[in-house]
Amino acid sequence: MSPPQVTGPGGPNAVPVAGDRRRHPAPAHLVFFHGPMDCGKSTLALQVDHNQSRQGRHGLLLTQGDRSAAPQISSRVGLVREAREFGSDTDLRLIVRERWAQGHRVDYLIVDEAQFLTGTQVEQLAELVDDSHVDVYAFGLTTDFRTRLFTGTQRLLELADEVQRVQVQVLCWCGLPALLNGRVVEGSLVREGATVVVADTAPSGAAEDGPVHYQVLCRRHHARGQLGPTPTGPGQLALG
Numbered sequence: 001m002s003p004p005q006v007t008g009p010g011g012p013n014a015v016p017v018a019g020d021r022r023r024h025p026a027p028a029h030l031v032f033f034h035g036p037m038d039c040g041k042s043t044l045a046l047q048v049d050h051n052q053s054r055q056g057r058h059g060l061l062l063t064q065g066d067r068s069a070a071p072q073i074s075s076r077v078g079l080v081r082e083a084r085e086f087g088s089d090t091d092l093r094l095i096v097r098e099r100w101a102q103g104h105r106v107d108y109l110i111v112d113e114a115q116f117l118t119g120t121q122v123e124q125l126a127e128l129v130d131d132s133h134v135d136v137y138a139f140g141l142t143t144d145f146r147t148r149l150f151t152g153t154q155r156l157l158e159l160a161d162e163v164q165r166v167q168v169q170v171l172c173w174c175g176l177p178a179l180l181n182g183r184v185v186e187g188s189l190v191r192e193g194a195t196v197v198v199a200d201t202a203p204s205g206a207a208e209d210g211p212v213h214y215q216v217l218c219r220r221h222h223a224r225g226q227l228g229p230t231p232t233g234p235g236q237l238a239l240g
């Protein structure tokens with residue numbers, strides 16, 4: 001079955017019939033910002049949205065699995081914006097089509113937690129850029145707790161017009177830049193488990209938070225499983 005088309009006339013993003021503009025519209029872009037946890041990706045996502053909407057452009061905010069467990073993009077700086085939640089089987093082109101059907105423009109998409117996208121969804125985003133002139137700004141983790149690229153991240157690195165590592169450095173407990181995410185379960189770094197486990201970088205201590213959190217680490221301390229003098233436990237790699 002061929003995928004639903006979002007191209008062609010009729011959508012509010014259709015390029016006006018005006019001389020050569022139909023054949024040579026200003027190109028839209030797929031831009032991917034990536035980094036470890038806590039480096040400011042969600043903050044940047046909301047800043048980009050703010051700056052785009054200030055220009056009178058119409059955006060849609062999309063996310064899945066925000067730490068807040070609510071349909072929103074939330075930054076640790078305190079900014080929060082409502083967002084549309086989607087799942088791994090959502091066709092992102094249909095979300096845009098729905099907005100069109102309601103008579104709204106969609107000039108750009110902000111996609112947070114983009115590491116969780118499927119490869120197909122990244123291809124759908126690329127199609128929205130190329131065929132429907134929707135700018136896409138995606139924000140996501142570079143690597144998972146095993147130091148491997150997430151599926152969505154890999155496809156974005158392959159397809160994006162522009163890729164930027166987020167410039168804000170997060171630091172390992174030793175003071176070196178922390179580019180890797182460690183998953184900590186009951187005080188120890190683990191290397192086995194499901195790829196997706198939504199949790200924060202800091203254990204709040206609340207019982208309902210469960211025993212999992214993440215800690216950003218430099219390469220050496222991730223490899224050694226050393227969590228440093230944190231109040232989170234013995235700082236050992238869990239064996240077996």
Ligand SMILES: Nc1ncnc2c1ncn2[C@@H]1O[C@H](COP(=O)(O)OP(=O)(O)O)[C@@H](O)[C@H]1O
Pocket residue numbers: 036037038039040041042043044074075076077168170
């Ligand atoms: N109280 C604070 N004052 C200033 N900056 C803060 C504060 N709390 C968090 N931040 C900044 O917010 C960043 C985390 O932003 P966030 O958008 O939540 O990250 P990400 O989405 O990458 O996990 C931290 O690296 C830090 O720079």
Ligand SMILES: Cc1cn([C@H]2C[C@H](O)[C@@H](COP(=O)(O)O)O2)c(=O)[nH]c1=O
Pocket residue numbers: 036037038041042065066067140141143144145146181182183195196197198199200214
């Ligand atoms: C490393 C890693 C992270 N996650 C989850 C944990 C958080 O809920 C999000 C990342 O949030 P942030 O906005 O970048 O702080 O991803 C995961 O599911 N699996 C992992 O390996």
